[in-house]
Amino acid sequence: MASQSQGIQQLLQAEKRAKDKLEEAKKRKNKRLRQAKEEATAEIDQYKLKRENDFRRIQTTIMGSQGNLATQIDEQTSQKIQAYSANYQTYKDKVLLELLNLINDVNPGLHVNFKYQV
Incomplete structure (x- = not known):
């Protein structure tokens, strides 16, 4: 019986480690998603700013x-x-x-x- 309880304990510990690893993986995934979103937002802002500057430059050259x-x-x-x-x-x-x-x-x-x- 002792070996069975040790086996159950080992299974419970393995299950706990698996849950911890899943939680860590979810945290890393969420962190990467937030980071990717921030980078995408920064790129969009830079692109928008560049396009606005190009538009203003073209507008001033064409229309004065x-x-x-x-x-x-x-x-x-x-x-x-x-x-x-x-x-x-x-x-x-x-x-x-x-x-x-x-x-x-x-x-x-x-x-x-x-x-x-x-």
């Missing part, structure tokens, strides 16, 4: 900076306003004179659509 665009638009607008003002001053008197001549030059006559009835 937004400040420059606003400045260029303001300059073009002021130039057009000055050109329109100069044209207005240049042709104002001439157009006014033509309008007054057309208004004052009245030729009385019958309208084209008028039908005289006897």
Whole structure:
């Protein structure tokens, strides 16, 4: 009977060691999964940052900076306003004179659509 109890004790100890090894393996596995997740997150962040920097660089080379665009638009607008003002001053008197001549030059006559009835 003593040998049977020793055999049972050995089996229980072997089972306990197996459980301990399983727990350690699970802990290592979880640790590796967390580490892999952290590394993947770091890689994703680096890739995202690189792509954003590339996008900004391409955007500035193609479109220029937004400040420059606003400045260029303001300059073009002021130039057009000055050109329109100069044209207005240049042709104002001439157009006014033509309008007054057309208004004052009245030729009385019958309208084209008028039908005289006897």
